[in-house]
Amino acid sequence: MxxxxxxxxxxxxxxxxxxxxxxxxxxxxxxxxxxxxxxxxxEPCTKPNTSGNCNKPAPQERCPPETDVKEAQNTTSYSPNLQDEPSSCLSAMIEAIAASGSPVKSQQLGEPDLTLEEKKGVLIDQYKSKPLVFLERYQAHLKPEHMDAFSHLSSDCRAQYYWKEIQRRASGSADRTRIRNHRYAALRALQKEGQYFSEEQMRVRDPLLYEQYIGQYLSEEDILQRSEEAMRNGPGGLADLLINSYQEKLIQNRLEEQEEREQCAVEESDEEECEEPRPAEWEPTAEEKAMLREEFLSQMHQRFLDGKDDFNYSEVDRNPDFDNLDIVSHDAEERYFDDDDQVEEEEEKEEEEEEEKEEEEEEEKEEEEEEKEEDEDMMQ
Known part of the structure; x- marks a missing residue:
């Protein structure tokens, strides 16, 4: 119804x-x-079932990527695997920095200097707390073999920059050492095989230095002897005489140019400083002349090693024949010290002979005086 x-x-x-x-x-x-x-x-509402979505984290509860966490940790502290015991690379690096004399900590005036062990402790703490700052501060004292201690910073562009700087310095230092060793071996070869370091050739290369150490103390006899030796070393004849004359003229011209430049430098220094009385002319003894000659030779050797001679250094610096530097340098050093020993022995012999001569002369004088006294007694 x-x-x-x-x-x-x-x-x-x-x-x-x-x-x-x-x-x-x-x-x-x-x-x-x-x-x-x-x-x-x-109607009463029933609570919907959310069991299907319970495993999904809320957006704000998501964890950051693992790589980001690692990078954040690495830029602020050292690698976890180094916490317990320092590696050999880290120990070597700390040892090198501590021994370099670089300041590791600011200290007050009058505060005692840190010991080597205290420096190591400070450096370890700095490395653990801020490895990137540590690398930036001490990179001038680091070597390529120390870079393994910063492997956890490989993704940081600042660390990569300092690595390149360390590699560049190490490469440049190795090249300079290799070139210097090559030139040292070449110097020894030139001493043994050629006339490059003869007195006449060195005089041609630097006449002013020769004049200051040797030339100004030569007597007329020494100059004549030098000319005769130059003639004997040449092929002889009119052509050789003309060549020697022309070469001597070039040497004199170059000597005048060097003296003019030096005189200008001396005048400038005299204007800045107070004038002092110049010492009287000094005449060296035979022993002093020998010392001056050795000093001149040493400076010419150094000039060659420094690359200041008019010489094709590329034939030496890039010559693979000088790559076995250990053998070449060792042999050259042995010959060098052997030569020094021979020179010292000869000098000692000469000194002993001179002393014996002086003693003999004194004995002869004493005998002559005794004979005179006896004659005078007889006359009386």
């Missing part, structure tokens, strides 16, 4: 059936009693 409410059929468990063209609804819950939802009532 009109106005009647049809009875609703109870649905089966788990079903949610709407019937009778009304808003009545059966709900089934183990904790709630069954009832009919009338008009105007608010």
């Amino acid at each position: 009109w106005g009647e409410i049809e009875p609703c059929i109870k649905p089966d468990e788990g079903e949610n059936v709407k019937s009778c063209d009304t808003d009545q609804r059966w709900t089934h819950s183990p904790d709630l009693q069954q009832k009919t939802a009338l008009w105007g009532e608010i």
Whole structure:
């Protein structure tokens, strides 16, 4: 009939059936009693099941990438695998910096200097706390073999820059050492095989230095002897005489130029300083002349090693024949010291001979005086 409410059929468990063209609804819950939802009532809401999404972390709870964490740790502290015991590379690096004399800590005036062990402790702490700052501060004292201690900073562009600087310095130092060793071996070869370091050739290369150490103390006999030796070393004849004359003229011209430059430098220094009385002319003894000659020879050797001679150094610096530097340098040094020993022995012999001569002369004088005294006694 009109106005009647049809009875609703109870649905089966788990079903949610709407019937009778009304808003009545059966709900089934183990904790709630069954009832009919009338008009105007608010149905109880069941909590949705979120078990399918429980494993997804919230966006704000996501962990940062592992690489970012590692980089952040590495730029602020040292590698974890070095915490327990320093590696041999790290120990060698700390030892080198501590022994270099570089200041590792600011100290007050009058405070005692740090011992070597204290310096090592300070350096270890600095390395552990801020390895990048440590690298920047002490990179001038580091060598390529120390770079393994900073392997955990390999992704940092600043560390890469300092690595390149250390490699560049090491490469330049090795090249300079190799070139100097090559030139040293070449110097010994020139001494043994040629006339490059003869007195005449050295005079041609630097006439002013020769004049200051040797030339100004030569007597006329020494100059004549020098000219005769130059003639004997040449092929002889008119052509050789003309060549020697022309070469001597070049030497004199160059000597005048060097003297003019030196005189200008002396005048400038005299204007800045107070004038002092110049010492009287000094005449060296034979022993002093020998010492001056040795000093001149030493300076000419150094001039050759420094690359100041008019010489094709590329034939020496890039010559693979001088690569076996250990053998070449060792042999050259042995010959050098052998020569020094021979010179010293000869000088000692000369000194002994001079002393013996002086003693003999004194004895002869004493004998002559005794004979004179005896003659005078006889006359009386």
